[in-house]
Amino acid sequence: MDRPARKGGILPAPACDLLDRLTAELDVPFTLTDLHGTVVASTGGRLAGRVERRVVPVLEDGQALQTGGEWSAPGDEPGVFVPVRLSGRIAGVLMAHGPPERVRALARTCAVAIGLALDFAEAASSLGREHINPGWLLYRLLRGSREEAMHARVVAAIYGWNLCVQRVAVVLMAPAQPAGRAIATDPLELLERLLGPAARTTPFGQLDDTQWVVLPEYHPRESKARLREMAESIRAQLSPADVHVGIGEPHLPVSPVLAVRRSYREAIYAARLGPRLREGHGVHELRGLGSAAFFAPSSPSRRNLAALVLEPLRDQPAVVETLRVYLASNMSVADSAASLGVHRHTVRNHLERVFDLTGLDPRSLDGAVQLKLALLVAAADPDLHP
Numbered sequence: 212m213d214r215p216a217r218k219g220g221i222l223p224a225p226a227c228d229l230l231d232r233l234t235a236e237l238d239v240p241f242t243l244t245d246l247h248g249t250v251v252a253s254t255g256g257r258l259a260g261r262v263e264r265r266v267v268p269v270l271e272d273g274q275a276l277q278t279g280g281e282w283s284a285p286g287d288e289p290g291v292f293v294p295v296r297l298s299g300r301i302a303g304v305l306m307a308h309g310p311p312e313r314v315r316a317l318a319r320t321c322a323v324a325i326g327l328a329l330d331f332a333e334a335a336s337s338l339g340r341e342h343i344n345p346g347w348l349l350y351r352l353l354r355g356s357r358e359e360a361m362h363a364r365v366v367a368a369i370y371g372w373n374l375c376v377q378r379v380a381v382v383l384m385a386p387a388q389p390a391g392r393a394i395a396t397d398p399l400e401l402l403e404r405l406l407g408p409a410a411r412t413t414p415f416g417q418l419d420d421t422q423w424v425v426l427p428e429y430h431p432r433e434s435k436a437r438l439r440e441m442a443e444s445i446r447a448q449l450s451p452a453d454v455h456v457g458i459g460e461p462h463l464p465v466s467p468v469l470a471v472r473r474s475y476r477e478a479i480y481a482a483r484l485g486p487r488l489r490e491g492h493g494v495h496e497l498r499g500l501g502s503a504a505f506f507a508p509s510s511p512s513r514r515n516l517a518a519l520v521l522e523p524l525r526d527q528p529a530v531v532e533t534l535r536v537y538l539a540s541n542m543s544v545a546d547s548a549a550s551l552g553v554h555r556h557t558v559r560n561h562l563e564r565v566f567d568l569t570g571l572d573p574r575s576l577d578g579a580v581q582l583k584l585a586l587l588v589a590a591a592d593p594d595l596h597p
Contacts, residue, residue, distance in 0.1 A: 221243065222371055225328065239307055248266040290307055293319050371412055376429075378429055379474050380474040381478060439496070456493070458481060504516055514592055520585040
C-alpha cells in the first residue's frame with residue numbers, strides 16, 4: 212500500500228504552471244490539493260490555500276484515496292478525483308472538473324504526468340538552490356528583457372518561487388556606500404528572518420549594490436496594512452542606515468511576470484520620489500505620493516490608481532456630477548450651484564460626501580488635483596467611469 216508523502220511535497224510554483232498548460236491543451240479544468248485537502252493550484256476556480264471540502268472525506272477514506280472515483284452526491288458539480296504520487300507515495304489529489312465519462316481517462320493520465328513532472332521539479336529545485344543566484348534570477352525577472360523575464364519565470368518555478376499567487380513588490384534603496392563600508396544589518400539576512408518558512412517560496416534578493424527586493428504574497432481579502440507593517444519593520448531594523456522603502460500596488464497575476472514587473476516599477480517610483488515629497492526617510496506607497504502618483508511610469512498603474520480613487524463613488528452619480536462641475540468651476544461653490552440649479556448647501560453636502568467616501572478633500576488643492584486627474588484618466592477608459 213502506498214504511504215502518504217511528507218507534508219509540503221508538492222511545490223506550488225511548478226504545479227500552477229502544469230495545471231495551466233494541461234487546461235490550455237485539453238480544455239479541462241483541474242484542481243490539485245495536498246494531503247490536507249488544501250488547494251495548491253487550480254484552473255477550476257478554486258482559491259489556493261482554501262480547503263476543498265469534497266476532498267476531505269476522500270482523504271479520510273484510505274480505499275477511496277487509493278483508487279480514485281467520481282462525485283456522485285446530488286447537487287455536486289460533476290468530476291472525478293485521482294491520487295497524485297511523488298516518488299511512489301501519494302502526495303495529493305487531482306480533481307478533473309467535468310462529466311466523468313469525458314474526464315476520467317484524462318484525469319488518470321494527467322495525474323501520472325503531474326507526479327513525474329513534480330518529481331523532476333523537486334530534484335531540480337534542490338539542485339537549483341545550490342547553483343542559482345537569487346539576485347541574478349530576480350534581476351532578470353524584474354529588469355530583464357521580455358524574453359529574459361519569461362525564461363526567468365521558468366527558472367523561478369524550478370527554484371521554488373510561486374508566481375501564480377498575487378504578489379506586491381517591496382523595494383529597499385540605499386545610497387552607494389563608501390569603499391570598505393556596508394550597511395550594518397545585512398538586508399538579505401533580515402528579509403529571510405522576517406519571511407520565516409515562507410522564504411523558500413517567496414522571491415527576494417539583491418539586484419545591485421544599492422537595491423534589495425522582496426515580493427511577498429498579497430491576499431486580496433486583506434488590507435495592505437500587513438505589508439506596510441512588514442516594510443516598517445524592515446526600515447526600523449535597518450536604521451540608522453539611509454534606506455528608503457517603496458511598496459508597489461497589487462495586480463492580478465493573469466500574466467504573473469507583467470504583474471510583478473509593474474508592481475516593482477511602482478515601488479521604485481515611490482521609493483525615489485517619496486523622500487523628495489515627504490521629507491525624511493521611511494516607507495512610501497504610490498497613493499501616498501498625492502497627485503504625483505498619477506505620473507507613475509506606466510498607464511496601467513495610472514488606471515489602477517484612478518480606479519482605487521473613484522470606485523467608492525461608482526454608485527453616487529449625483530455626487531460625481533457635482534464634483535465634475537465643481538472642479539470645472541474653479542472650485543467655486545456658488546458657480547457650481549448656479550450651473551447645477553441646486554442650493555449651495557447641496558453642493559457642500561456632495562463635496563463632504565466625496566471626502567467621506569474617498570478620503571480626498573475636493574476643497575483642498577491636493578485633493579482636488581488628485582480627483583481631477585482620476586476623472587481625466589477615467590474619461591479615456593469607459594470601464595473606469597464612476
